[in-house]
Amino acid sequence: MDATTDVTTDATITENRLRIVIIGGGIAGLSTAWHLEQQAAQQGIVLDDIVLESADRWGGKVLSEQVETDGDAFIIEAGPDSFLTQKPWALQLARQLGLEDHFLGTNDAKRKTYVLRKGKPIVMPDGIMMMVPTQFMPFVTSPLISPLGKLRMGLDLLIPPRMDDEDETLSQFVGRRLGKEAVDKLAEPMMAGIYNASAERQSIMATFPHYRALEKEYGSLTRGMLASKRKRETAKANRPAGSKPLSAFISFDGGTDELITALIAQLQGDLRLNATVESVAMEAGGYLVRLVDGTEIQADAVVMATPAYVTADLIGEKLPEAARLLENIRYVSTGTISLAYREADIHKPLDGAGLLVPSSEKRPINAITISSTKFDKRAPEGMVLMRVFFGGSRSAETMHMDDDTLRQTVRAELKAMLGITAEPLFDRIYRWWQANPQYDVDHLKHVDAIEAALPEGLYVTGSPYRGVGLPDCVHQGQQTAGKLLASYKERMTSA
Numbered sequence: 001m002d003a004t005t006d007v008t009t010d011a012t013i014t015e016n017r018l019r020i021v022i023i024g025g026g027i028a029g030l031s032t033a034w035h036l037e038q039q040a041a042q043q044g045i046v047l048d049d050i051v052l053e054s055a056d057r058w059g060g061k062v063l064s065e066q067v068e069t070d071g072d073a074f075i076i077e078a079g080p081d082s083f084l085t086q087k088p089w090a091l092q093l094a095r096q097l098g099l100e101d102h103f104l105g106t107n108d109a110k111r112k113t114y115v116l117r118k119g120k121p122i123v124m125p126d127g128i129m130m131m132v133p134t135q136f137m138p139f140v141t142s143p144l145i146s147p148l149g150k151l152r153m154g155l156d157l158l159i160p161p162r163m164d165d166e167d168e169t170l171s172q173f174v175g176r177r178l179g180k181e182a183v184d185k186l187a188e189p190m191m192a193g194i195y196n197a198s199a200e201r202q203s204i205m206a207t208f209p210h211y212r213a214l215e216k217e218y219g220s221l222t223r224g225m226l227a228s229k230r231k232r233e234t235a236k237a238n239r240p241a242g243s244k245p246l247s248a249f250i251s252f253d254g255g256t257d258e259l260i261t262a263l264i265a266q267l268q269g270d271l272r273l274n275a276t277v278e279s280v281a282m283e284a285g286g287y288l289v290r291l292v293d294g295t296e297i298q299a300d301a302v303v304m305a306t307p308a309y310v311t312a313d314l315i316g317e318k319l320p321e322a323a324r325l326l327e328n329i330r331y332v333s334t335g336t337i338s339l340a341y342r343e344a345d346i347h348k349p350l351d352g353a354g355l356l357v358p359s360s361e362k363r364p365i366n367a368i369t370i371s372s373t374k375f376d377k378r379a380p381e382g383m384v385l386m387r388v389f390f391g392g393s394r395s396a397e398t399m400h401m402d403d404d405t406l407r408q409t410v411r412a413e414l415k416a417m418l419g420i421t422a423e424p425l426f427d428r429i430y431r432w433w434q435a436n437p438q439y440d441v442d443h444l445k446h447v448d449a450i451e452a453a454l455p456e457g458l459y460v461t462g463s464p465y466r467g468v469g470l471p472d473c474v475h476q477g478q479q480t481a482g483k484l485l486a487s488y489k490e491r492m493t494s495a
Helices: 027-043 089-096 136-141 147-157 170-178 180-194 209-218 221-237 258-266 308-315 320-327 396-400 403-418 443-453 470-494
Strands: 017-023 046-052 064-069 072-077 103-105 113-117 120-123 249-252 270-272 277-283 286-291 296-299 301-304 331-342 354-356 367-369 383-391 426-437 458-460
Touching: 017 027, 017 286, 017 296, 017 470, 027 046, 027 089, 027 258, 027 470, 064 426, 072 331, 072 383, 089 249, 089 258, 089 470, 113 180, 120 403, 147 170, 147 180, 147 221, 170 180, 170 209, 180 354, 209 221, 277 308, 286 301, 301 308, 301 470, 308 320, 308 458, 320 443, 331 396, 331 403, 367 403, 383 396, 383 403, 403 426, 458 470
Parallel strands: 017 046, 017 301, 046 270, 113 354, 301 458
Antiparallel strands: 064 072, 103 249, 113 120, 277 286, 286 296, 331 383, 331 426, 354 367, 367 383
């Protein structure tokens, strides 16, 4: 292919026309494009936005697959299966895109979670909010935590709060407030598991800062969580009659990637798949983006919505200090295997939606979600769909098993933990190599340093920085769009 040049000159600025290149077509890049288009239209800015994605599909780790068997469909999630509604940004975006009629909440009637203890599933006591007990009797009578462990957790009511803003690990924080057993059996599988992280390295301020805030405000996690519970109950009681409560987690009837499909359909910019970027460099008051096929695109600003190590590679020649900082963000690889069964073949079904596997159990898997229990419309009537998680910091060796060995290993684990001996109808394996950024202690300070090392007009956004979930990535896209347009207007005003 001949090299081509797609050029916009500096004259565009005086014409109140702005050209932006967004590199990365996952949820962060696409939501940045969406918010840029919406905000630019509101502010009367003529926008040319180009989104470049190296893969042959949009969405990054957001991927839903429909598998038909005998005319009935299973919906399998390769990545996130839902988003948290307490963080409003993904919910707001879905509503803006007209997806509200497609919302699918969790099946709260069967929301029990189990934790593996000495090889056996033990139900999480009622009233546990993340890791903190808010109901006395279910907690006291549960076999999950030992009597001494329960007494140690109760000391949270007496231990003075830490009042500074310095970071610490998840393990240090929970150990300080609730004790080591709470770390091993609750915080590590629940909270570190969300981030595929090690509790010994995970930053509390970057991942669960509200727990430190509760400690400061109420003097203990227990008092803070009880106060939060009362606020929710008051809000529920004051809800207008007939209004439907919103599920804590929401997906869509056809799978999480309905959000991606709707974004692609409604974005107005130039969207390019199979567009691999070679380098990004400052040039003539703007930026020059070079693609591997020889295409060159001039832009007033560039948004990097790519993994930190990819961003480092693209800017490293011209911005070595920023690249060095970006390369210091660690990544781990994770995977899932979804398995479909006939309901009749599972003789002792788990009365709940999932099983967490603490790392202290030393198993080759991290967790099991019963997808067809967690959500309706994920498996045909009389069928069961489950998803097994592996990899990350807790079972890294499983990532390197070949498919057949992985299948055998997972089926052996399902037999040992849940008594499932039947042959699955089918399975689907997904591996995400170097796809999960790790938020180590002082991560937010590190992100501040990265942003300070970037020149005007070059932005980073997405899961490596200020939150890994769908709501956080959407929010970062919104914030990046706002900062970019504010900087542009400031330049226009001072010109």
